[in-house]
Amino acid sequence: MTQVLRLAIVDPKDTTRDALKSLLLGMDRIWLEAEASRYEFFADVVSQTHPDVGVISLDADPDKGLDLVSQLHKTSPECSILVVSSSSDGSLILRAMRAGAKEFLTHPIKLEDLLTALDRITTLRFGKGTGKSRGCTTIAVAGSTGGVGTTSLAVNLGCALAADEKNTVVLVDLDMCLGDADVFLDAIPEYTVLDLAQNVTRLDFALLKRSLTKHSSGLFLLPRPVHLEDIPQITEDDMQRVFGLLKATFTHMIIDLSKSYSRLDMLAMQVSDHVLLVTQLDLPCLRNVVRLNTSLNEHSAIKDKVKIVVNRVGLESGQITLKKAQETLGKEIFSQLPNDYRTMSEVRNNGVPLVEQAPRAAITQAVLKLAAELCDDPELAGNADKGGKGKWFGLWSSKTKA
Numbered sequence: 414m415t416q417v418l419r420l421a422i423v424d425p426k427d428t429t430r431d432a433l434k435s436l437l438l439g440m441d442r443i444w445l446e447a448e449a450s451r452y453e454f455f456a457d458v459v460s461q462t463h464p465d466v467g468v469i470s471l472d473a474d475p476d477k478g479l480d481l482v483s484q485l486h487k488t489s490p491e492c493s494i495l496v497v498s499s500s501s502d503g504s505l506i507l508r509a510m511r512a513g514a515k516e517f518l519t520h521p522i523k524l525e526d527l528l529t530a531l532d533r534i535t536t537l538r539f540g541k542g543t544g545k546s547r548g549c550t551t552i553a554v555a556g557s558t559g560g561v562g563t564t565s566l567a568v569n570l571g572c573a574l575a576a577d578e579k580n581t582v583v584l585v586d587l588d589m590c591l592g593d594a595d596v597f598l599d600a601i602p603e604y605t606v607l608d609l610a611q612n613v614t615r616l617d618f619a620l621l622k623r624s625l626t627k628h629s630s631g632l633f634l635l636p637r638p639v640h641l642e643d644i645p646q647i648t649e650d651d652m653q654r655v656f657g658l659l660k661a662t663f664t665h666m667i668i669d670l671s672k673s674y675s676r677l678d679m680l681a682m683q684v685s686d687h688v689l690l691v692t693q694l695d696l697p698c699l700r701n702v703v704r705l706n707t708s709l710n711e712h713s714a715i716k717d718k719v720k721i722v723v724n725r726v727g728l729e730s731g732q733i734t735l736k737k738a739q740e741t742l743g744k745e746i747f748s749q750l751p752n753d754y755r756t757m758s759e760v761r762n763n764g765v766p767l768v769e770q771a772p773r774a775a776i777t778q779a780v781l782k783l784a785a786e787l788c789d790d791p792e793l794a795g796n797a798d799k800g801g802k803g804k805w806f807g808l809w810s811s812k813t814k815a
C-alpha cells in the first residue's frame with residue numbers, strides 16, 4: 414500500500430505557502446494535515462497534529478524560522494523537518510541542518526528535488542521498501558511499419574496495468590498526426606498534449622490530473638493535438654518537462670510512438686525504461702526491424718532498452734518462421750502476441766480494453782505476461798498464469814467506473 418506522508422506547513426507569506434500547497438496537492442502520497450501563517454503557533458500545531466513532516470519556510474524571517482527548527486527538533490523529534498528558502502546560501506543551509514532540518518529546498522522548488530526529499534524522509538521514517546517508490550516504469554511502444562499493432566499494444570498494456578489498484582498509469586499518444594489512442598479508449602478528451610506542453614511550467618499535480626482524460630479502466634490518457642498545424646509548437650524541451658511531470662505523478666507511463674521516428678519519438682525512447690519494437694513476421698517488417706535496430710544502437714540512451722515484440726503470431730499468409738526471424742534479426746524475440754483479429758477488432762471498435770472484453774483470451778494473457786515481465790510484477794504474472802482467475806480480475810470487476 415502507498416505510504417502516505419502527513420505534512421504540516423508554516424509560511425507567513427501567503428504566495429509561497431499557496432504555491433507550495435498547490436505543488437503538493439494532488440500527490441497521492443501527501444496528506445496536508447495542517448498549515449500555519451505564524452512561526453509562533455507552529456510548535457503547538459505540530460504537537461497537536463503529529464505530522465510526519467514539518468515544512469518550515471524561512472523567507473519571512475530566517476532567524477525566527479531557524480529558532481523554530483531547533484525548537485521542533487527538541488519538542489517533536491519524531492517530526493522530520495523540511496526547510497524551504499529562496500536563498501541557497503551555504504551558511505544558511507548549514508545552520509538549518511545543525512538546527513535539526515532533515516532536508517533543505519530552495520525556491521522555486523523543483524518537483525524532482527521535492528520528490529527526492531520526500532523519498533528520503535519516507536525511507537527514514539518507515540524504512541526501505543515501505544514507501545511508495547518514486548520510480549515510474551516508462552514503456553515506449555514503437556512499430557516497424559504502419560498497422561503492426563503498436564497502439565493496440567500500448568492501450569492494452571496501459572489498461573492491464575491500470576487495473577491493479579496499486580498502479581497509476583498514463584498513456585501518452587505521441588503519434589502527433591494520426592494518433593488514435595482516444596478511439597481505442599472511446600474517449601472525447603478536453604485537453605491534449607499541446608495544452609500540457611504549453612502550460613507545463615505552471616502545472617501542479619492537481620491541475621495535471623484534471624487535464625488528462627480518465628478511462629473507466631483507471632488509465633489516464635494524454636491525447637495527440639487536434640490540429641496538425643499545432644504540432645510544430647511542441648518542442649523537445651516542453652516534452653521533456655511533460656514527461657518529467659508525468660513520471661513524478663504516475664507509477665507507469667506508456668508512450669505510443671509515431672512511425673516517423675521524429676525527435677519527440679527519440680526523446681520518448683530516451684526517457685523510457687523499455688522500448689518495445691512491435692513487428693510482424695513478414696519480410697518488409699523484419700527488414701525494418703534490422704534497420705531500426707542498427708540506428709537505435711547508435712543511441713547510447715536507447716540501445717539497451719529495445720525489445721522485439723512479434724505481434725499476430727500464427728497469421729498464415731507470407732509469414733516467416735519465428736526461428737528464421739530470430740536468425741535474421743540476430744536478436745532475441747522478447748515477446749510473442751498471438752493473432753486474434755476478431756477480438757482485437759472488437760476491442761478497438763467498442764473502445765473496451767482486452768482485459769474487460771476478453772479476459773481469458775490468449776492475446777490478453779500474452780499482454781498480461783508482457784506487462785508482468787516489463788514491470789517486474791510477479792503478481793501480474795501470477796494472474797496471467799492462472800488464466801484470469803487471480804486477484805487481478807477481481808480487482809478489475811470491483812473498480813469504480815468513472
Ligand SMILES: Nc1ncnc2c1ncn2[C@@H]1O[C@H](COP(=O)(O)OP(=O)(O)OP(=O)(O)O)[C@@H](O)[C@H]1O
Pocket residue numbers: 556558559560561562563564565566588672724725726750751752753754755757758761776
Ligand atoms: N494480435 C493481433 N491480432 C489480430 N489483429 C491485430 C492484433 N494486433 C493488432 N491488430 C489489428 O491490427 C490493426 C492495426 O492495429 P493498430 O492500430 O494497433 O496498429 P498501429 O501500429 O498502431 O497502426 P498505425 O501505424 O496506424 O498507428 C487493427 O485493426 C488491430 O485490430
Ligand SMILES: [Mg+2]
Pocket residue numbers: 563564565588592593
Ligand atoms: Mg497507432
